[in-house]
Amino acid sequence: MAEQSRTNQVEDLHLVNLTKRFGDMAAVDDLTITIPAGSFFALLGASGCGKTTTLRMVAGLEDPTSGSIRIGDKDVTRLRAFQRPVNTVFQSYALFPHLDIFENVAFGLRRRGVKDVKATVEQMLDLVELGSLARRKPTQLSGGQQQRVAVARALINKPDVLLLDEPLGALDLKLRRQMQIELKRIQTEVGTTFVHVTHDQEEAMTMADTIAVMNAGRIEQMGHPAEIYELPKTAFVANFLGQSNLIEGRVAGASDDLIDVTAYGVAFRVPKSRSSATGTAIIVGVRPEKMTVLDALDATKVPDGHNAIFGRVTDVSYTGVSTQYLVRAAWGQELIVFEQNMIVGDRCEVGDDVIVHWAPSHTFGLDGDENINAGVDAAVLALDATAGQ
Amino acid sequence: MAPVLPSTVVAPAPTAGQRRSRTGYVLLFPGMTWLAVFFAIPFVTLFLTSLQTPVPGKSGRYRFGLEFGNYATALAEYWPAFLRSFIYAGIATALALLISYPLAYFIAFRSGRWRGLMLVLVIAPSFASFLLRTYAWKTILADESPITTFLNSLHVLPDGRILNTSIAVIAGLTYNFLPFMVLPLYAALEKIDPRLIEAANDLYASPATSFRKVTWPLSMPGVVAGTLLTFIPAAGDYINAELLGSTKDRMVGNAIQTNFIEFRDYPTASALSFVLMAAILVLVFTYIRRAGTEELF
Ligand SMILES: Nc1ncnc2c1ncn2[C@@H]1O[C@H](COP(=O)(O)OP(=O)(O)O)[C@@H](O)[C@H]1O
Ligand SMILES: [Mg+2]
Numbered sequence: 019m020a021e022q023s024r025t026n027q028v029e030d031l032h033l034v035n036l037t038k039r040f041g042d043m044a045a046v047d048d049l050t051i052t053i054p055a056g057s058f059f060a061l062l063g064a065s066g067c068g069k070t071t072t073l074r075m076v077a078g079l080e081d082p083t084s085g086s087i088r089i090g091d092k093d094v095t096r097l098r099a100f101q102r103p104v105n106t107v108f109q110s111y112a113l114f115p116h117l118d119i120f121e122n123v124a125f126g127l128r129r130r131g132v133k134d135v136k137a138t139v140e141q142m143l144d145l146v147e148l149g150s151l152a153r154r155k156p157t158q159l160s161g162g163q164q165q166r167v168a169v170a171r172a173l174i175n176k177p178d179v180l181l182l183d184e185p186l187g188a189l190d191l192k193l194r195r196q197m198q199i200e201l202k203r204i205q206t207e208v209g210t211t212f213v214h215v216t217h218d219q220e221e222a223m224t225m226a227d228t229i230a231v232m233n234a235g236r237i238e239q240m241g242h243p244a245e246i247y248e249l250p251k252t253a254f255v256a257n258f259l260g261q262s263n264l265i266e267g268r269v270a271g272a273s274d275d276l277i278d279v280t281a282y283g284v285a286f287r288v289p290k291s292r293s294s295a296t297g298t299a300i301i302v303g304v305r306p307e308k309m310t311v312l313d314a315l316d317a318t319k320v321p322d323g324h325n326a327i328f329g330r331v332t333d334v335s336y337t338g339v340s341t342q343y344l345v346r347a348a349w350g351q352e353l354i355v356f357e358q359n360m361i362v363g364d365r366c367e368v369g370d371d372v373i374v375h376w377a378p379s380h381t382f383g384l385d386g387d388e389n390i391n392a393g394v395d396a397a398v399l400a401l402d403a404t405a406g407q
Numbered sequence: 408m409a410p411v412l413p414s415t416v417v418a419p420a421p422t423a424g425q426r427r428s429r430t431g432y433v434l435l436f437p438g439m440t441w442l443a444v445f446f447a448i449p450f451v452t453l454f455l456t457s458l459q460t461p462v463p464g465k466s467g468r469y470r471f472g473l474e475f476g477n478y479a480t481a482l483a484e485y486w487p488a489f490l491r492s493f494i495y496a497g498i499a500t501a502l503a504l505l506i507s508y509p510l511a512y513f514i515a516f517r518s519g520r521w522r523g524l525m526l527v528l529v530i531a532p533s534f535a536s537f538l539l540r541t542y543a544w545k546t547i548l549a550d551e552s553p554i555t556t557f558l559n560s561l562h563v564l565p566d567g568r569i570l571n572t573s574i575a576v577i578a579g580l581t582y583n584f585l586p587f588m589v590l591p592l593y594a595a596l597e598k599i600d601p602r603l604i605e606a607a608n609d610l611y612a613s614p615a616t617s618f619r620k621v622t623w624p625l626s627m628p629g630v631v632a633g634t635l636l637t638f639i640p641a642a643g644d645y646i647n648a649e650l651l652g653s654t655k656d657r658m659v660g661n662a663i664q665t666n667f668i669e670f671r672d673y674p675t676a677s678a679l680s681f682v683l684m685a686a687i688l689v690l691v692f693t694y695i696r697r698a699g700t701e702e703l704f
Contacts, residue, residue, distance in 0.1 A: 079605050099608040100616075112606035116624045125620075126610040171610070 028055040028211055029090030031076070031179050036085035038071050045071040047235035049085070053179075053213060053228070058205050060222035061215045063232030064258070064396035065403060069215040070109070072232075073181045076213070078102045089178050100129075105172035107182040111164050113156035119143070119167055120152040126175040142174040145204065162193045169201070173208060182214045186221065198225055217400040219259050223247070231255050233393070247305075249382055251294045256303050256384065257393035258400070263309075263353045264390040265302045269295070276378060282349040286325045288383040299386020307356040308380035311343055314371035326375040329353065331366050341365055345374055457677035467671040474674065481678040485662045489686070492658040495573065495648075496641035499580035503588040503637050504630065506581070511592035511629070512622075516601065529589045541579055541650045548575050548651065571653040579647035587636035595629025596622075631698045639687055659683055 031053040038046040046068040053059045061069050074080035076087055078099035086095040094102050105126065113122050123142055124135045132138070143149045146166040156164055165185060172180055185201070186194045202225050205212045216222050222229050223243040230240040231254070239246055239255045247260055256262035267281025277293055279286040279302055286302045293300065304325070311331075312319055320326050332352065333344035336359075343355040343366065355374055366372055460472035482489075514525045532540060547554060548569040558564050569575050599622060607617035645660030659679060666676035 077609055079608065098613075099605070100611045100613050104609075106606070106609045108602060108606060110600075110602060112600065112602040114603060114606070114621060116621075125607070125612075129611040129616060129620075175610070 028209060029178055030055045031211060031213070032088040033072070033076070034086045034088065036072070036075060036087065037083045038068070038075060038080060039083045044235050046075070046082075049235070049237060051230060051237055051240060053211060055211055056209050057227045058202065058212045058214065058225055060226035060229045061213060061232055062219060062222040062229050062259070063217065064393075064400050065217055067232045067396075068235040069217075069232055070183055073106065073183050073213065073215055076179065077104055077106045077181055079106075103178040105175050105177040105180055107165075107168045107172050107180065107185045109183040109185070109187055111156075111168040111188075113164060113167055113171070115156055118153050118155055119148065119159070122156065122167055123171045123174055125171060130175075138174060142170045145173075145207070146170045146200075161189055162197060165189065165197060166200070169204065173204070173210065176208075177210060179211045179213060182212060184215055184217070186216075186218075194221070201225065217403055219397075219400070223259075229259075231259060233258070233396070249292055250303070251384070252392070253301065253384055253388040253390055254393035254396075256382075257391070258397045261306055261354055261397075262303050263306065264384065265351065266386065266390060267300055267302055268386070269298045269300050277383060279383070282347070284327060284348075286381065287323070287378040288381045289378060292379075292381065293383025295383045295385045297386060301384040301386055301388055301390060303382045303384055304376050304380055306342075306354045307340070307358075309353075309355045309357075309374050309376045311345065311355050311357055311366055312373050312375065313366065314373050317373050320373060320375045321377075324375040324377055325381060326373055327353065328371070328373050331368050331370045331372055334366065334368055336365075343372075345372060453677050453680060456673050457681050459674045461674075469673060477674045477678045478682065481675045482682065485659060485679060488657055488659045488662045489682070491573075491656065492642050492660065492683070493686070493690075495577050495580060495656075495658060496638050496644075498577050499584065499641050500588075500634050500638040502577070502581045503585050504634060507585060507588040507592050507633065508626075508630075511589050511596055514589075514593050515596035515599075526593070529586050529593075533586055537583060538646060540583065541646050544575070544579050544582065545570065545650055548578065570651065571656075573652065573656045575651035576648050576656045576658075579651045580641045580644060583644075583647065584637040584641050587640070588633040591632035591636060592626065592629040595626045595632075599625045627698060631695065634694075635691060639691070642687060643683060 033049050033051050036046055036049040063069050075082050086093055120139055124139045127135045143152055146169055148166055186197050198221060229243050229246055231238045233254050239251045250256035265281045267279040269277055270280045271278040275290055276287045277290055279288055279300055288302055327347050329345040329347045331343055332346050335342045340356045340358050345353045345355060457477055458473050459469035460474045462468040462470050514522055518525050550568050555569050566572055603621055604617050607621045643660050645664050648656050648658045648661050663676045663679045666672045
């Protein structure tokens with residue numbers, strides 16, 4: 019299969035200052051990204067942020083208002099959809115109802131005048147494990163099977179880029195997990211660049227080598243899933259991709275590697291290398307699972323140099339793998355803490371006075387101009403949309 | 408010895424399936440009664456009439472008979488009218504399809520908020536009576552009318568006129584049955600998911616190929632319904648030929664009408680009606696079978 023990707027000569031996809039306006043509203047706003055050849059690239063964002071519009075412009079189904087699209091050195095911006103070496107797996111699959119599975123999959127090959135399609139189609143149907151259903155009509159297939167036909171129909175053309183618009187959106191949770199693994203396997207096998215649009219952050223994290231988090235027509239941050247998760251650069255990313263505790267403070271000083279921050283009278287330390295703050299206003303951020311909860315009486319057990327906050331437990335929920343605490347800090351902000359259930363026995367209870375602490379190396383700093391609630395609603399909506407299916 | 412089973416068994420309570428089928432019969436009843444009274448009985452009467460023999464010496468009086476020769480004489484005399492009926496109806500259907508398809512396509516995909524108005528405009532002529540509309544066409548196509556004058560200035564009319572030619576009859580048929588073509592086509596096209604056409608474009612089909620491979624096959628049910636709804640009444644029509652054509656353009660409908668009303672030759676008229684019905688049935692079934700297989704690819 020490695021030979022296949024080499025003969026296929028995969029190339030980078032470049033979007034340059036890509037903009038699409040519908041009336042006054044910029045659905046996609048000056049987007050510039052390079053999607054590396056052969057990568058599994060996820061475009062992650064809440065509903066309405068412009069993901070579909072971006073994909074449709076790459077596919078040639080929508081004309082950009084300005085900007086350009088290149089594949090390798092070739093500018094495809096002005097090419098019509100049927101002239102582009104790009105194929106799409108549509109959100110609704112859009113299988114041709116009057117053609118059987120075989121002919122659906124063969125459609126692209128036949129249009130390009132390929133004479134003997136039988137062997138290629140059968141091979142592709144085997145890849146998606148649908149060989150036995152070749153003569154069925156799309157309506158006779160389950161959702162998961164239709165989804166795989168849609169993938170096969172696009173992939174058989176060996177496109178430079180395969181676009182997938184929420185391909186798993188219509189499947190139930192179990193099938194979705196299964197197809198995530200399946201799609202990942204197929205991508206590794208064929209080596210084509212996959213651009214996968216989703217609003218499901220877990221899906222993006224498990225499948226993609228590179229995630230671009232999109233918000234209101236722009237890319238907020240792009241990188242390896244772990245990189246974005248561990249070091250979000252904006253409040254939106256911190257809140258949309260997983261959860262974060264964000265505390266507004268001011269820079270009080272700095273040592274060699276650390277910035278000293280004061281927030282609500284409490285001192286925090288943030289590594290300089292992990293801060294994207296530019297002025298004196300700064301937001302101190304930490305992921306919930308990086309924090310530890312101790313009884314307030316055990317304050318002396320907090321390791322030296324750790325960031326720590328006193329507070330009172332307002333909610334405890336036990337989820338098996340972990341316990342989630344809500345802790346209200348002295349200034350009223352509720353912090354969320356995930357603690358792994360390593361110790362059998364006493365847990366903190368609602369009403370307990372506690373101290374929450376974490377290592378500065380797990381702390382990140384955001385620019386003080388950011389809204390600490392950015393992306394919270396979007397994340398909840400995306401979660402609802404995923405759970406609702 | 409096996410024990411003898413009691414011969415009387417208590418009837419089991421009807422199952423859900425049995426109850427459903429009983430409901431089905433009840434629902435069928437009004438329609439079946441209607442068909443029996445207004446279709447089956449006249450059908451049998453018509454068939455019997457077509458076999459009657461004349462009462463000697465009394466013109467216009469017939470009695471029961473098995474005169475299958477009525478069919479032979481009717482066909483021998485009127486086969487040109489039959490042929491004309493099918494040719495005129497065929498051409499009118501083809502023209503109606505040619506005119507209606509782009510129109511229905513436009514209404515289904517491009518009309519936006521004008522869709523409702525355009526559909527009303529398609530049906531609007533039907534608010535006036537069929538006869539009245541055809542009379543209006545008599546004026547429109549008259550010898551000194553603007554259309555005729557214009558076409559004559561281009562020297563495209565073989566006879567120098569339109570009225571009382573086969574062109575007028577075909578034009579009238581096309582016009583009168585156009586809504587029966589447009590509406591089924593619109594209904595079929597409107598159901599096509601535009602995303603399928605995008606998918607075809609995405610899979611290297613040019614707009615023309617997308618039409619040929621996706622839009623056209625998916626609109627086939629509308630094409631079949633529309634052509635049938637146009638062809639069948641057009642083949643049996645006599646008003647257009649009567650009002651717009653000359654005696655050389657008479658269709659089988661005119662023959663039936665004259666035999667019934669003027670000659671009072673009921674057996675010939677009935678025989679003609681029967682042949683017309685049978686011919687249409689054969690044509691329609693052949694057509695549906697062919698269209699049905701084409702639809703698969
Ligand atoms: N054809 C269109 N006309 C007008 N507005 C549109 C059109 N397509 C998309 N939009 C708007 O552009 C924004 C982005 O849409 P979309 O790309 O579909 O978002 P996503 O796929 O991320 O949910 C939305 O606000 C949507 O309402
Ligand atoms: Mg979308």
